Amino acid sequence: MKRRRTYYQVLFVRADAPQEIIKSSYRTLMQQLNAHPDRGGDADEAALINRAYAVLTDAGKREAYDRELRSQYEAAVAAREQTRTAAPLPQVGTTCPFCSSTHPHKKGIPADAVCVTCESPLSLAGREHVDVTGLRKTRRIDKRSKLLFYVRWPQTRPGTGFTSDISPRGIMFETVTELPVGSILKIECSRFSAIAHVVNCRDAGKFLRPNWKIGVQFVTLRFKSSRGTFVSDLA
Ligand SMILES: [Zn+2]
Incomplete structure (x- = not known):
């Protein structure tokens, strides 16, 4: 799908361009169009340039137009967020979601179960203990701590990252490696x-x-030690 140009793009000006710039860009564009009257589609282009010019040189219309652009932008961002959260979270079935080894837990996976091959946790039960408000005493995840991540198994040199935010659903971390959306990681x-x-x-x-x-x-989550109660790093 071809994205429609904004009036700013039509006039080749920045969104914060002052009137003089808009006027001079408009004049240049119209001169160029008039110099080649036989080019196909020029009448449409001229009409579009005129519409853009009429809106962007009228303070009230420009303000309303900017508002419309902003709400379109926000709607597009919201739509992207939705597709992200709508992407199905991998489930723990009969195999480890990270290394694909089969595990022996046929009926219900115990909260502390780990994969015998890659030692990843197999249960999401740990998530119930993550509390970012810090009001309840529960397990602690440091807001800024070093972590190792594996993108495949086995992997002798895991990547390193630093957590920058936590939530009961997951974490944010920073690293020098680009990791494609949809990748499955083992985090330690x-x-x-x-x-x-x-x-x-x-x-x-x-x-x-x-x-x-x-x-x-988090697809699965397991805390390493039950010692130490939780004080939120976000508070
Ligand atoms: Zn595994």
């Missing part, structure tokens, strides 16, 4: 281990300094 850190599903991957790097913000949802 001092407090917990998990199998997680990448739901977003955002480029937050700078030139020659790669940095990716990875959002994952």
Whole structure:
């Protein structure tokens, strides 16, 4: 589907362009069009340029147009969020969601069950103990702590990352590696281990300094020690 150009794109100006810039760009575009009157589609293009010009040079109309663009943008963002959350979370069936080994738990997986091959937890029961409000005493996940992640099994050198946010559903972490949405990871850190599903991957790097913000949802989760009660890092 071809995206419709905004009036700013039609006039080749930035969204914060002052009137003088809009006017001069308009004049240039119309001159170019008039210099080639035999080019196909020019009448439509001229009409579009005129419409864009009429809106962007009228303060009230421009403001209303900007509002409309913003709400379209927000609707598009919301739609993307929905497709993300609608993507099915892998389920623990008869095999480990990370390494695909079969496990012996035919009827119900115990909360502390781990995969005999990759040692990933097999149950999501741990999630019930994650409390980001810190009001209840429960298990702690540090808001900023080092973690290791595996993208396949076996993998001798796992990737490293740092958690930057937590929620009962999952975590955000930063790493130098891009991880495609939909990837399944095995995550290990001092407090917990998990199998997680990448739901977003955002480029937050700078030139020659790669940095990716990875959002994952827990598929399984298990805390490593029952010692220590929880004080929220978000509070
Ligand atoms: Zn496994």
